[in-house]
Amino acid sequence: MAQRVQTRIEASDDSSLLALLGEELKQPLVAIAQMAELDESEEIQMQAKRALRTIDNVLLHRRIQTGQTMLQLEPVHVGSTMQAVQQEMKPLLKQQGCRTELHIRSGLQPVDVDRRVLHGMLQSLWQAFGSAIVDEDTINCSARKTKAGIRVTLTSDSADLKAVHFSKANVYSSQPLTAFAGPAADFLTAKELANILGVRISKTANSIGMTLPVSKQLQMV
Amino acid sequence: MKKILLLEPDNAIANSLIRALKDYEVIRASTASASLEVANEHDVDLVIVELSLGGHSGFEFLYEFRSYADWLQVPVIVYSLVKLDDDILKSRSWQALNIASYLYKPTTSLATLTGMVERATVHA
Numbered sequence: 184m185a186q187r188v189q190t191r192i193e194a195s196d197d198s199s200l201l202a203l204l205g206e207e208l209k210q211p212l213v214a215i216a217q218m219a220e221l222d223e224s225e226e227i228q229m230q231a232k233r234a235l236r237t238i239d240n241v242l243l244h245r246r247i248q249t250g251q252t253m254l255q256l257e258p259v260h261v262g263s264t265m266q267a268v269q270q271e272m273k274p275l276l277k278q279q280g281c282r283t284e285l286h287i288r289s290g291l292q293p294v295d296v297d298r299r300v301l302h303g304m305l306q307s308l309w310q311a312f313g314s315a316i317v318d319e320d321t322i323n324c325s326a327r328k329t330k331a332g333i334r335v336t337l338t339s340d341s342a343d344l345k346a347v348h349f350s351k352a353n354v355y356s357s358q359p360l361t362a363f364a365g366p367a368a369d370f371l372t373a374k375e376l377a378n379i380l381g382v383r384i385s386k387t388a389n390s391i392g393m394t395l396p397v398s399k400q401l402q403m404v
Numbered sequence: 405m406k407k408i409l410l411l412e413p414d415n416a417i418a419n420s421l422i423r424a425l426k427d428y429e430v431i432r433a434s435t436a437s438a439s440l441e442v443a444n445e446h447d448v449d450l451v452i453v454e455l456s457l458g459g460h461s462g463f464e465f466l467y468e469f470r471s472y473a474d475w476l477q478v479p480v481i482v483y484s485l486v487k488l489d490d491d492i493l494k495s496r497s498w499q500a501l502n503i504a505s506y507l508y509k510p511t512t513s514l515a516t517l518t519g520m521v522e523r524a525t526v527h528a
């Protein structure tokens with residue numbers, strides 16, 4: 184019992200440290216992104232922005248977990264969120280030699296989610312997925328209706344999701360005190376944000392996806 | 405040349421903003437109290453504020469700044485590392501500050517900021 188309480192305190196301290204570190208890192212990363220923008224060093228700018236997105240999504244997860252920010256469930260159109268994330272990701276993925284294509288079925292019903300969490304989850308997933316692409320390729324992002332809800336999938340023929348990333352993310356999620364970095368951090372962040380929404384991320388060798396619940400308000404109509 | 409008061413504690417970020425806002429006279433201060441002195445000495449056309457400061461916060465500066473009749477109509481852009489949720493942006497106390505725009509630094513490019521500055525100073 185005492186050990187469990189101790190572990191919880193350590194985890195909480197660790198989470199505070201992570202938050203402080205995240206807040207602290209934002210300033211130099213913004214400075215780097217700005218200088219790179221002025222000097223037209225697109226590559227550096229994209230990498231700084233990528234790190235800022237990772238930090239922001241980790242901090243969003245923590246704010247919700249600690250109750251600093253309340254979860255705001257509302258009907259959200261997945262398609263528009265996917266389009267926004269695609270626009271943000273395009274320059275970074277282009278730099279990695281990837282193209283992105285959206286395939287959104289028309290007439291999709293809204294889903295009941297927290298808009299910020301959905302956005303952050305898709306950003307993290309997209310960033311991680313981009314890192315797992317072995318060759319220059321196209322990432323197809325699709326949304327379609329299924330019995331269980333709206334199925335969102337990222338697919339690429341040259342994705343290598345059997346690589347260390349996913350197993351790393353799973354190991355680290357059960358060991359909060361262990362440092363994590365790289366694509367594993369984005370996978371883990373996406374997974375943790377998905378947990379907040381009560382959604383499970385599933386994967387195959389070259390795709391990753393989740394099913395989001397359709398808005399209950401609309402189901403009743 | 406229009407004058408901008410820039411309340412920014414970080415030197416590197418301040419230097420980039422001064423470079424990006426080359427068409428304006430930018431007077432930089434790194435604390436809330438120094439910013440009030442600058443506002444007192446110069447007729448500024450726009451204020452850009454970081455909320456996260458050492459000592460008095462950007463919020464404290466804004467409440468003080470807006471308490472003077474002369475500065476009620478000066479456009480203010482909050483350009484900050486602090487992420488504000490929608491409920492804060494919709495709150496009465498935030499609305500009362502009459503903020504022209506809130507921009508979150510990590511997701512706002514300098515090009516977006518300068519565009520916003522241009523629009524905010526059109527009628528100044």
